[in-house]
Amino acid sequence: MRTFAPLAVLACLILLATPAVSSAKTNDHVGSRPAYTDRQGGDTIATAVEVTVPFAETGATGGYADDYDEVCPYTNSTSPDVVYTFVTAMDMAVDFDMIGSAYDTKIYLYDEDLNLVACNDDFHSDYTSKLENIPLNAGVRYYLVIDGYGGDFGEYVVAVCENYPCAYSCASDAVLEGEPAPHDGYVDQYNGGCDVDPPVFQTLYLPMGEDELVFCGSSGWYDTGGPQRDSDWFELVAVGDQVDVRVHAPYTFGISVDVMYIQDCQDVSVLPFQLGSCGFEGLSIPTTPGELVRLRVRPTSPTQAPCAVENDIYELYITGLDGVVAVEETSWSALRQLYR
DSSP states (O other), X not given: OOOOOTTHHHHHHHHHTOOOOOSSOOSTTOOOOOOOXXXXXXXXXXXXXXXXXXXXXXXXXXXXXXXOOOOSSOOOOOOOOEEEEEEOSSOEEEEEEOTTOSSOEEEEEEOTTOOEEEEESOOSTTSOOEEEEEEEOTTOEXXXXXXXXXXXXXXXXXXXXXXXXXXXXXXXXOEEOOOOOOOTTOOOOSSOBTTSSSOBOEEOOOOTTOSSEEEEEEEEEEESSSEEEOOEEEEEEBSSSEEEEEEEOOTTTOOEEEEEEEEETTEEEEEEEEOOSSSEEXXXXXXXXXXXXXXXXXXXXXXXXTTOOSEEEEEEEEESBOSOOOOOOOOHHHHHHTTO
């Protein structure tokens, strides 16, 4: 479950107001990394590269001049730095995230009058930086400086995304998915559906005495022989002529819900819906009593979106499903008859 820090901006400002340089950080991890050619920031504010929020860029600071430094809380940086610039069309709160960079980064944001808005040295445990939930004003030009701690430099990644706080947790009465959190090397034998062999589906049913199933699962991205998204496959039995599904998911997930009409995993008809984005969004599925319906829930993007966390929760609110799913032998031919 993702947690949000509403005092993040205040904390950053406190750090800005603290001139003392901490002695807790050493140079043991510092070492220059080779640069490579790619689109990246300009050498100075005067030559800053124009971008549009949201954006994600890669580049390298090697070979550039050391033009800027700020205390947050470390100073005396001799690292080369590069600069981006942008103007937003509306007021918004933004995250600037450098996770995935290959060296000890440092990041600052200036306004058009070159007043320091925010800065950060170490946000993540690998010494990479992040500015979180920074308020921006429409029509104001900003300058984003990518720098390094000490004299460190190298390849960087920066993702700049609007901050959409979806501060919610699993409802107290929710049925929990129970799947272990995906990780690099993970193979989904829990509810991987047609993505695994043999296929496996998680059965959903209406809790006794309830008229709606409240279900809480998790999804995200991991790496197993390449980027993978966690696809959760479910099956349920309809009791009437309609099954209604409402989805609540983080903005960065853009969760997609696929209604699956399956003969077998080589013969799948998909009715896709992209839902989520913080608010509740829903769909209605026409059914016949006793019809088997299968759902797949997964992030819309096949790779991790900028600023998205690797794993987060989503909620399903489902009505029109049976409370008991009969367990009996059947065949794919018999299932086919359900959809004729």
